[in-house]
Amino acid sequence: xxxxxxxxxxxxxxxxxxxxxxxxxxxxxxxxxxxxxxxxxxxxxxxxxxxxxxxxxxxxxxxxxxxxxxxxxxxxxxxxxxxxxxxxxxxxxxxxxxxxxxxxxxxxxxxxxxxxxxxxxxxxxxxxxxx
Numbered sequence: 001x002x003x004x005x006x007x008x009x010x011x012x013x014x015x016x017x018x019x020x021x022x023x024x025x026x027x028x029x030x031x032x033x034x035x036x037x038x039x040x041x042x043x044x045x046x047x048x049x050x051x052x053x054x055x056x057x058x059x060x061x062x063x064x065x066x067x068x069x070x071x072x073x074x075x076x077x078x079x080x081x082x083x084x085x086x087x088x089x090x091x092x093x094x095x096x097x098x099x100x101x102x103x104x105x106x107x108x109x110x111x112x113x114x115x116x117x118x119x120x121x122x123x124x125x126x127x128x129x130x131x
Contacts, residue, residue: 038118045118058123066117069094069110076109 045053045063052062069091071077077089084107086093094107106112 042116042118060121062119062121064117064119066115067095068092068113068115069098069107070113071109072111073109077107078109080107080109 041053041061042063045051045061050063052060054060071089071091074089081087081089081094084094084097091110094110098106098112
């Protein structure tokens with residue numbers, strides 16, 4: 001008697017998932033090397049005070065900085081959020097208020113976290129990515 005189709009499909013999904021796990025594990029060193037090279041590129045761009053760089057290969061490397069709040073004291077952050085019409089501690093909403101010209105104080109229970117990242121764009125494909 002043949003196996004039900006759902007079992008066969010489940011087995012195929014499991015096999016594909018296992019192959020994906022193996023591939024992900026195999027490319028892990030490459031991703032780590034890529035991240036290391038991108039960090040080096042950020043350091044180089046920062047050292048030369050450059051915001052972007054275009055290579056002969058048609059790749060554009062852009063240095064950007066993203067700001068976000070990190071909650072350091074959930075109770076104080078929640079109190080602030082309730083006083084300022086936030087249903088929960090919404091760090092994105094808090095950052096918008098922080099960015100307004102008339103509101104420059106960081107809320108109690110939060111601190112500004114800066115994350116620098118580099119984005120790579122290519123004319124060759126639509127696979128742009130940021131790290």
